[in-house]
Amino acid sequence: MFYNNISNIRAVQLSGNNFREETAPYFSESLMVNYRVIELDLSHNEFADKGGEQLGQMLANNESLEVLNLSWNHLRMKGAVALSAGLRANGALKVLNLSWNGFGNEGALALGEALKVNNVLNELDISSNHINNEGTLKLCKGLEVNGTLRILKMSHNPITVEGAIALVSCVRKNTSTKMEEINISNVLVNEGFIRLLDVVCDIRPELDVVYGGVGGHVAHKIPPRPDAMKLIQNYLDEHKLRLWDFFRNMDKYGNMKIPVAEFRRTMMLQKKIPLDRVQVVELVRKLDQSRTGYVDYSNYKVEEPEKKPEEVEEEEG
Template identity: 50%
Template structure:
């Protein structure tokens, strides 16, 4: 990826906190009858089942966080989740797979209205349904601290999509990262969500994978992307968006100026979709990462994509894994990058394609022009086992051996390679630096292993600070 972070500067202040482990003996919610509550006047879209106020308003302001949650559990008739109580003051809260149900979700939402610690909230696979998500969005209109929300795999369906749409149209929360994967959203849900996203510019990262948008949903997404100026990351993988939907989506991408990361893998849009994508790559100047793995793209489709690569000056990662490509299609792609002196490509994933030694020699010529590039292929035909073993010699052991000889640390070794002594840089910069140094000569296979170790979260940035010891 390019030198800066995958997201724009306005998202870099998000808290980075490691997920806390879940207890294996975590108690599940109990679907007991909730005690009767006093009816209060509420907006039309609220009901008595989703009202987040507790009976005694004074208690709401005087009760501590734990006591408030326990009172909420008593109110709705569920067993409290001990993990939630223990971690209420952390920035990261993972309640995925806890069996909360709609009532348990409501109790959590009541407690979170006044919580100022939690920034990232994981609620995947809790069967919260429409009632639960209604409680959550009510809470989010009051809580301006939660920035990331995962409510994937909650069977929200069309009615849940309506609740989320109403919330997004109000545009009143601090939320910028929303994960909605696997919620049984179909064409009608896609239309609603796209209507809201056409005018909501707060959401920067959106996961809608593993739904059933189909071609109609792809068309809706295309119309939304032509208008949206907020989204930077969009995951539409596993959505049955075929040729017609992909072409329409790509038409919308031509006008989009903010989207940087797009995942369209596992949709099966074929060579016609690849042709539309190639045109996007030629014209678009914001996309840096595109994943179109497993989309039935053959050599013909690769040739269409390659025409875009000849002109693109921003794309750094292109994943074409699990497409029916042969070495012929791979040659189209690498020669297109070679022809483009302004290409910023850092990774081309064709890892199911077996290549020849002649291809490797051609690729070396591409590398001479673009040393930051790494082309990931399956294997080289006829390569001896001995040579293969040499290619995969542990690179960290080689560096450690050199560092021991010089009586320096591994971190010191890397610092000596960077003119500025930087410990954080893009994957492309790191790859180029390692290839050009001669203290510990390495091949690209070994450098790839180093990148995996130093960029574990696949951010596109290598962070050497983890090597302090």
């Protein structure tokens, strides 16, 4: 079906089928010529070195696949490097999930090299891949020049604050970066990291870094900040404005859904309501609790009062 393009199926879910190394050539050969499948889920299988090599060849030649999930496989060492080489040559893939494999520092280096030249990938998940600070620094070599990646997920890797600082620093160095989210949710940071993040977010107000918390002997309890939503509502009440209009003025597309990066950027840059980075982060998470990537404000819609017949006639006149 894949090889002959005889199906109109666009998304294929083959998770948890115990596919082993010997099946990889079939996927590789057929998907190299397939131009119909856009989403492919091969998670929770048993692809390893051979699988990485074969699927890497597929990525280097496939021109239609946009979403690939290879999480929970056995991609390590040679397999990880080979797959990364395929990503380097790929020109279609937008979302790649490699979480819960074993890329390690060598795989992180190969991914960094791929990101130097790949100009399509938007989202990369390499959570739980045994990547430490050394591997993070190697990955950063690619992040320093990449101009398309928006979301990087690296939680549950053995990274310390040193790796966290490297990730934020490479975003600061890259003038063409599109980075919107870095997830290192298990990493405990320090106040030096927080100061750096504040500086970077002044330059890149759309950026959100999800970290585990602030610790260390210099840490002190931060007094609770005023609730951002209450501050917004107070401002609107004072100026006799509606919450619905507040959101609608940010909505470029008029579909009652604002991308969180745009919303974050707008809230950081506006001067009318004093909000700091932490308040904006909390506000976004409250407005997008399901982590959809959008602030959906349809619940705040206000029905416009129906115009009386005489008002319509006056407007037409």
